[in-house]
Amino acid sequence: MTTASTRAADIRSALQVNPNLKGAAELKQEIERRVDFVKDTLRRSGMRALVLGISGGVDSTTAGRLCQLAVESLRQEGYEATFYAMRLPYGVQFDEQDAQAALDFIKPDQIRTVDIKGSVDAMMTYFADEPAEAAKRDFAKGNVKARTRMVAQYTLANFVNGLVVGTDHAAEAVMGFFTKFGDGACDLAPLTGLVKSQVRRIAADLGAPAGLVGKIPTADLEELQPGKPDEDAYGLSYEQIDAFLLGGAVDDAVASKIIERYDMTEHKRQLPLAP
Numbered sequence: 001m002t003t004a005s006t007r008a009a010d011i012r013s014a015l016q017v018n019p020n021l022k023g024a025a026e027l028k029q030e031i032e033r034r035v036d037f038v039k040d041t042l043r044r045s046g047m048r049a050l051v052l053g054i055s056g057g058v059d060s061t062t063a064g065r066l067c068q069l070a071v072e073s074l075r076q077e078g079y080e081a082t083f084y085a086m087r088l089p090y091g092v093q094f095d096e097q098d099a100q101a102a103l104d105f106i107k108p109d110q111i112r113t114v115d116i117k118g119s120v121d122a123m124m125t126y127f128a129d130e131p132a133e134a135a136k137r138d139f140a141k142g143n144v145k146a147r148t149r150m151v152a153q154y155t156l157a158n159f160v161n162g163l164v165v166g167t168d169h170a171a172e173a174v175m176g177f178f179t180k181f182g183d184g185a186c187d188l189a190p191l192t193g194l195v196k197s198q199v200r201r202i203a204a205d206l207g208a209p210a211g212l213v214g215k216i217p218t219a220d221l222e223e224l225q226p227g228k229p230d231e232d233a234y235g236l237s238y239e240q241i242d243a244f245l246l247g248g249a250v251d252d253a254v255a256s257k258i259i260e261r262y263d264m265t266e267h268k269r270q271l272p273l274a275p
């Protein structure tokens with residue numbers, strides 16, 4: 001094996017990727033396993049609620065539906081549990097109709113809305129004199145949005161005795177494409193190990209609308225580039241990232257780029273550095 005393919009195998013294993021989810025039966029089993037994981041985690045914690053932001057993207061649509069299925073099943077088993085879906089727009093969201101379609105599909109027990117604009121803008125006023133180009137300021141503000149969403153979710157979790165759910169999966173984890181202690185912060189991450197195409201297949205199997213299943217992924221954090229596709233930020237496609245993670249054929253240049261990103265962002269997947 002070449003060094004790159006050894007590294008790819010190590011990364012695949014570290015991120016818990018399962019390349020064998022090929023047929024419909026395996027996928028169904030995997031969905032069941034993940035719903036059971038959410039149920040067991042909540043029951044063992046003794047907590048009574050799950051909290052998750054719903055953006056209108058495929059990741060939160062999928063994780064949200066898994067959460068709703070989990071709490072419905074827990075209630076049938078006599079364990080009181082509630083799923084709280086949170087809308088966390090910054091002002092008016094350009095794809096609000098997708099967020100509403102996601103909520104219609106998920107059918108969460110409860111919906112809460114927090115417009116994060118007031119908090120984010122207030123925080124940014126304290127940095128107005130910090131010298132920075134417009135692009136750097138916009139990027140920093142994007143991370144404040146992600147961290148403010150984290151604060152909103154943990155605040156609701158405190159009120160309702162809940163756990164905060166995250167949507168990180170292998171295709172984002174390998175690129176370190178999340179805000180440290182922002183959307184990366186959560187109590188449980190039921191999509192762990194999935195590549196993007198597997199997230200989409202699970203969404204489709206659960207019955208999500210086709211427009212959401214196939215939607216172009218965006219972090220949508222930067223105002224200078226609204227709705228910027230993740231793939232533009234990476235300079236790579238999810239097809240290439242998935243192929244790398246599933247052990248398929250990828251160009252050496254693609255593999256090197258992914259490995260470089262993985263190494264650069266290792267600190268985001270670890271506990272804080274300690275002496």
Ligand SMILES: Nc1ncnc2c1ncn2[C@@H]1O[C@H](COP(=O)(O)OP(=O)(O)OC[C@H]2O[C@@H]([n+]3cccc(C(=O)O)c3)[C@H](O)[C@@H]2O)[C@@H](O)[C@H]1O
Nearest residue numbers: 143146176177178179180182183218219220221230233267
């Ligand atoms: N070597 C090292 N060891 C320990 N810590 C290190 C470090 N290097 C940086 N750091 C720390 O990490 C910080 C940088 O990390 P961070 O603040 O996260 O910032 P950064 O990784 O630069 O930016 C976050 C990226 O994730 C994307 N994102 C965010 C949120 C959601 C989504 C989405 O897909 O929806 C995507 C966003 O578009 C952006 O490209 C530094 O300021 C420093 O505090």
Ligand SMILES: Nc1ncnc2c1ncn2[C@@H]1O[C@H](COP(=O)(O)OP(=O)(O)OP(=O)(O)O)[C@@H](O)[C@H]1O
Nearest residue numbers: 053054055057058059060088089167183217218219
């Ligand atoms: N406007 C928003 N309202 C509520 N939650 C949000 C919002 N934006 C982001 N989030 C939360 O942050 C998470 C990370 O965003 P990310 O863009 O990676 O996922 P997504 O939007 O669900 O799917 P995709 O990656 O395909 O766009 C979301 O899954 C969601 O939980």
Ligand SMILES: [Mg+2]
Nearest residue numbers: 055057218219
């Ligand atoms: Mg998104």
